[in-house]
Amino acid sequence: MTDLAPLAKGFRGQIVTPLDAAYDAARKLYNGMIDKHPRLIAKCVDVADVITAVNLGRDTGVAVAIRGGGHNGPGLGSVEDGLVIDLSAMKGVRVDPVARTAQVAAGCTQGDVDHATHAFGLATPAGIISTTGIAGLTLSGGHGYLSRKYGLAIDNLIEADVVLADGRFVRANKETNPDLFWGLRGGGGNFGVVTSFVFRLHPVSQVYAGPIAWDQRHARTIMQRYREFLPEATEDLGIFLGLKTVLSSAPFPEELWGKQICLLMCCYNGGEDEGKKALEPLLGGLPDPWFNWMGMMPYPAVQSMFDGLYPPGTQWYWRGDFVKTLPDEAIDAHLAQAANSPSELSLMHLYPIDGAVHRIDSGETAWNCRDASWSMVIAGIDPNPQKAGPITRWTKAYWEAVHPYNLAGAYPNFMMDDEGDARLKATFGDNYARLTAVKTSYDPTNLFRVNQNIRPAA
Ligand SMILES: Cc1cc2nc3c(=O)[nH]c(=O)nc-3n(C[C@H](O)[C@H](O)[C@H](O)COP(=O)(O)OP(=O)(O)OC[C@H]3O[C@@H](n4cnc5c(N)ncnc54)[C@H](O)[C@@H]3O)c2cc1C
Numbered sequence: 001m002t003d004l005a006p007l008a009k010g011f012r013g014q015i016v017t018p019l020d021a022a023y024d025a026a027r028k029l030y031n032g033m034i035d036k037h038p039r040l041i042a043k044c045v046d047v048a049d050v051i052t053a054v055n056l057g058r059d060t061g062v063a064v065a066i067r068g069g070g071h072n073g074p075g076l077g078s079v080e081d082g083l084v085i086d087l088s089a090m091k092g093v094r095v096d097p098v099a100r101t102a103q104v105a106a107g108c109t110q111g112d113v114d115h116a117t118h119a120f121g122l123a124t125p126a127g128i129i130s131t132t133g134i135a136g137l138t139l140s141g142g143h144g145y146l147s148r149k150y151g152l153a154i155d156n157l158i159e160a161d162v163v164l165a166d167g168r169f170v171r172a173n174k175e176t177n178p179d180l181f182w183g184l185r186g187g188g189g190n191f192g193v194v195t196s197f198v199f200r201l202h203p204v205s206q207v208y209a210g211p212i213a214w215d216q217r218h219a220r221t222i223m224q225r226y227r228e229f230l231p232e233a234t235e236d237l238g239i240f241l242g243l244k245t246v247l248s249s250a251p252f253p254e255e256l257w258g259k260q261i262c263l264l265m266c267c268y269n270g271g272e273d274e275g276k277k278a279l280e281p282l283l284g285g286l287p288d289p290w291f292n293w294m295g296m297m298p299y300p301a302v303q304s305m306f307d308g309l310y311p312p313g314t315q316w317y318w319r320g321d322f323v324k325t326l327p328d329e330a331i332d333a334h335l336a337q338a339a340n341s342p343s344e345l346s347l348m349h350l351y352p353i354d355g356a357v358h359r360i361d362s363g364e365t366a367w368n369c370r371d372a373s374w375s376m377v378i379a380g381i382d383p384n385p386q387k388a389g390p391i392t393r394w395t396k397a398y399w400e401a402v403h404p405y406n407l408a409g410a411y412p413n414f415m416m417d418d419e420g421d422a423r424l425k426a427t428f429g430d431n432y433a434r435l436t437a438v439k440t441s442y443d444p445t446n447l448f449r450v451n452q453n454i455r456p457a458a
Pocket residue numbers: 030065066067068069070071072073075076077078087106126127128129131132133134135136137138139141142143144188189190192193194195310413414450451452
């Protein structure tokens with residue numbers, strides 16, 4: 001076995017090998033179900049380090065993984081017996097409040113970005129947990145509360161700096177390396193190591209936001225109302241639906257602990273009075289919720305509201321789908337499966353894919369499925385490793401029951417690594433052939449294959 005460490009000549013960041021005391025902490029991923037033992041973790045501090053690490057991986061022939069925030073479900077930010085190019089130490093967000101852009105280093109989390117932009121009353125669309133890496137989230141799409149109005153994270157990407165498989169550093173935007181830029185917007189980490197991103201920002205500061213939860217006995221009515229309300233709702237309202245369980249801990253009222261709920265998680269970009277008005281057609285006439293915790297708060301507060309409930313190291317097994325319509329029969333299938341939830345943390349979420357996301361042509365970026373109405377995720381989650389089997393079985397059974405009502409593809413960021421090529425091809429649809437061509441141009445030997453892999457042409 002080649003000892004990689006002496007070969008990383010000139011590397012300025014930290015090299016971590018299995019012999020180091022820091023190894024176990026450094027190899028940990030967000031999903032506690034994944035336990036990979038890389039041969040070397042290269043914690044880069046700058047682009048020069050990334051170039052050194054890419055050259056090392058290519059020249060030694062070991063498998064190479066790229067790690068941003070380490071949140072990926074199947075743990076594609078690490079690799080057994082290979083090299084991890086770990087970008088988590090590459091931090092820094094430079095906001096240009098006049099141009100309304102932010103340059104974001106690849107190791108930033110969503111929370112880093114929200115924190116930096118909020119000081120200027122600005123934000124860019126990203127996901128719902130602040131500890132998620134901005135890099136992995138963006139490269140496969142990135143949806144969140146602001147997406148109905150401002151699109152996916154990739155729709156706000158202006159340019160990216162990339163280290164390619166041959167060690168070259170390039171810029172990608174609409175004018176320079178446009179094919180690469182197209183592929184980066186949805187094609188994941190297939191084309192190179194992105195070292196920084198430039199995002200467009202929007203005016204977002206104080207929001208009227210929070211969860212509203214009902215007894216799951218009312219879920220059929222709420223899901224029907226949500227389905228009908230969403231196409232008419234103002235795009236200032238981000239709102240996802242969840243089938244979940246009340247956790248047996250504060251801040252939840254003790255009498256609700258362990259009870260199954262239907263949840264609407266809302267984020268209105270504006271004041272309380274307008275937010276209440278926007279929600280009236282949805283909430284009017286519905287049964288009284290068990291709790292409605294909506295209130296005014298800074299945008300970063302809603303972005304981190306779930307952080308404490310889903311700490312790192314918990315077991316996760318995911319399945320996703322894009323959903324176009326939600327007929328009553330599909331709702332019934334959801335409710336039958338949700339009723340068997342194996343743990344308090346396990347969930348099903350439906351995130352809206354509409355508004356600004358639909359206004360971009362499906363060929364304009366690699367992210368193809370722009371005619372879906374929701375991105376669905378079913379996640380079996382539990383802190384106890386002994387529950388890994390039950391949560392996996394529940395997720396698969398739930399998915400089998402509802403998949404017939406859904407589209408063939410799924411959001412790659414909600415896939416595990418056991419779904420096969422056909423699923424990826426269905427996800428990228430008409431864009432798959434072009435993705436293969438871009439991969440062939442930029443990574444012909446498939447150096448970057450620890451991901452939802454687009455293979456280069458033979
Ligand atoms: C609790 C939780 C909540 C989530 N909520 C949302 C949500 O609301 N919206 C949403 O869209 N997604 C959401 N996700 C999914 C999330 O987008 C993915 O898990 C994503 O892969 C995480 O990115 P990361 O950088 O943290 O992951 P990592 O595990 O570090 O990386 C994942 C993959 O991304 C690629 N990659 C990472 N960094 C780079 C880089 N700099 N250059 C090239 N390739 C790179 C690599 O292929 C890598 O294998 C959520 C995930 C979790 C665990």
